[in-house]
Every structure is written in C-alpha cells, then in structure tokens.
Amino acid sequence: MNNLDETVDDRFVFFSQEELLRQQCLLLENELAVMGEELTASREKIATLVLMWTELKDELRHTEAELNQARYRLQIGSAQH
Secondary structure, three states: OOOHHHOOOOOOOOOOHHHHHHHHHHHHHHHHHHHHHHHHHHHHHHHHHHHHHHHHHHHHHHHHHHHHHHHHHHHHHHHHO
C-alpha cells in the first residue's frame, strides 16, 4: 500500500521557464509570420488602388480636356451666329 506522502501526482505538469519561453517564442514567430503575410497582401492592395487612381485621374484629365474643347467650339459656334 502506498503512503500518501509518497504518491506522485503527474496530473499537474509544470513547465520550466525555458520551456515556457520557447513556447512564447514559437507563438510570437507564428504571429509575426501571419502579420508579415497580411502586410504583404495589404501592400499589394494599396499598389492596385494607386494604379486604379492613376488611371482614373488620367481619364478624368482627358475627359476634362474634351469638355473644354467642346465648350470652346460651342462658344465659337454661338459667336458666329
């Protein structure tokens, strides 16, 4: 029969400080990798938006130039009549 003082209870395993630090480092490394992937994806989205904005801005300038030409032709046409 076992003496209660000699009973070893393995149900509660405590980790050493080194093991806890290693685990924390692994978690931080994983989190950093995920954040790096998210940052890369965000940069790609920003680059796409910048390209879209540049194209729209160029299209707007072109349309404004056409509008100004049409206004000028209308002014000349109305002045001749």
